[in-house]
Amino acid sequence: MWTCPKCNRQFKTTNQSHTCNETTLDDLFLKCSDELILAFDRVLSEVINWQPCSVGAAKKAVVFTSKKAWLILRPMTKALDLKFYHGTILESDSLHQTTKWGKKYAHHIRIRQEEDLTEEVFDLLRNNKTITYNICLLLFPLFEL
Numbered sequence: 001m002w003t004c005p006k007c008n009r010q011f012k013t014t015n016q017s018h019t020c021n022e023t024t025l026d027d028l029f030l031k032c033s034d035e036l037i038l039a040f041d042r043v044l045s046e047v048i049n050w051q052p053c054s055v056g057a058a059k060k061a062v063v064f065t066s067k068k069a070w071l072i073l074r075p076m077t078k079a080l081d082l083k084f085y086h087g088t089i090l091e092s093d094s095l096h097q098t099t100k101w102g103k104k105y106a107h108h109i110r111i112r113q114e115e116d117l118t119e120e121v122f123d124l125l126r127n128n129k130t131i132t133y134n135i136c137l138l139l140f141p142l143f144e145l
Contacts, residue, residue: 001054001067009056012067023057032075039080039114043073046122050129070129082109082121084128094121 001010007020029037040062047053052066064071074081081096085104096110107128109121 007056009058009063010054010065019059021057021059023059025055025057025062028057028060028062028075031077033078035113036075036078036080036111039111039117040073040075042114042117043080043082043111046117047071047125047129050126053129064129066129071125078112080111082111082125083107084125086128090124092120092124094118094124 001012002014002016003010004016004018004020007018007022009018009020011018029040032040044055047064048055050066054065056063056065058072060074062073062075063069064073070084072083074083084107085101086107087104089098089105090107094109095107097108099106099108107124109124111117111121
């Protein structure tokens with residue numbers, strides 16, 4: 001993993017092309033309710049233990065990576081949008097929306113309060129993270145973990 005010396009974001013490729021920004025996690029949540037901040041804290045405290053996992057602030061989202069981005073969390077006015085990609089359409093009552101994205105599908109989960117973070121939501125995220133990480137190991141076996 002390579003860390004950009006300017007923005008401290010981590011990438012799988014040294015000198016990977018990206019746009020540096022100075023957005024912090026706090027900046028992303030300035031206009032969010034306390035309820036959404038509590039929900040984000042719960043997501044963070046759960047998934048940060050699924051090693052390897054790093055967290056960074058992009059311009060409008062929180063990006064969770066383990067060699068590759070596996071979860072994009074976008075704070076909105078009334079909800080958190082959790083987006084992850086999968087090779088097939090997943091079926092779950094927890095999913096808000098699924099859209100085709102190239103050869104994959106973008107799955108969205110909307111969280112309005114901490115109680116929306118059910119075990120099913122964490123199972124969907126955990127399974128996707130594991131699949132993404134295993135694919136990276138197959139494609140990039142020489143990279144350090």
